Amino acid sequence: MQVLITAGPTHEPIDPVRFIGNRSSGKMGYALAEAAVARGDEVTLISGPVCLAAPRGVARTIRVTTSDEMYEAVHAHLEGIDLAILCAAVADYKIADVAEQKIKKEGCETLTLELVSTRDILASLNFPKKKFRVVGFAAETNRVLGHAREKLSRKGCDAIVVNDVSRMDAGFASDNNEVTVLFREGDEVSFTNAPKTQIAAQLLSLLGARYKM
Ligand code: C5P
Numbered sequence: 001m002q003v004l005i006t007a008g009p010t011h012e013p014i015d016p017v018r019f020i021g022n023r024s025s026g027k028m029g030y031a032l033a034e035a036a037v038a039r040g041d042e043v044t045l046i047s048g049p050v051c052l053a054a055p056r057g058v059a060r061t062i063r064v065t066t067s068d069e070m071y072e073a074v075h076a077h078l079e080g081i082d083l084a085i086l087c088a089a090v091a092d093y094k095i096a097d098v099a100e101q102k103i104k105k106e107g108c109e110t111l112t113l114e115l116v117s118t119r120d121i122l123a124s125l126n127f128p129k130k131k132f133r134v135v136g137f138a139a140e141t142n143r144v145l146g147h148a149r150e151k152l153s154r155k156g157c158d159a160i161v162v163n164d165v166s167r168m169d170a171g172f173a174s175d176n177n178e179v180t181v182l183f184r185e186g187d188e189v190s191f192t193n194a195p196k197t198q199i200a201a202q203l204l205s206l207l208g209a210r211y212k213m
Contacts, residue, residue: 006088008048015099024089026050031200126156
């Protein structure tokens with residue numbers, strides 16, 4: 001099957017030398033890409049800024065920096081895909097007016113930045129007559145499954161993979177993860193704490209069996 005995967009954080013520029021980012025390492029998305037290649041899938045990996053080499057065997061890797069670039073790259077690569085797994089930790093906000101020159105601190109005791117919402121890439125894939133499945137991720141710190149179920153229906157995806165990022169032994173930047181997959185049909189499947197490479201392989205075989213791909 002043809003799989004599109006987003007991975008890593010996005011960086012939203014403030015001025016030519018500064019940005020707003022987050023702690024996503026990209027490990028989960030890259031592990032998914034590797035697991036998909038191992039299954040024989042054709043993989044398009046759209047990656048934010050991370051310190052990871054593209055997994056061997058990935059058909060194409062598109063490196064982007066900002067949420068807008070990730071949005072454009074995803075929409076440019078939807079043709080022919082069977083499954084989109086949006087694993088990236090896309091920034092929720094970007095700077096309203098990016099400064100053309102480096103912002104100087106001299107004479108400024110406080111600095112206020114105006115932020116505006118980024119476009120939601122996952123929600124943007126919920127269009128009529130699409131021919132592929134969409135799986136999102138949700139990192140939550142409280143009422144984990146409840147928030148994730150709401151997200152699943154709000155964003156119109158087929159399934160959402162949820163992890164509890166308040167835990168130190170799994171999730172962001174960790175090599176391990178512990179996730180529950182919520183399907184739009186109402187059922188759920190949990191994977192116990194394991195290396196992200198193992199979670200990725202389990203996830204892909206679950207989705208492959210579920211969607212007969
Ligand atoms: O709303 P939240 O950021 O918690 O949703 C997480 C899910 O939505 C992830 O699958 C993430 O890749 C996706 N997302 C996105 N574009 C955004 C924000 C989140 O694709 N602007």
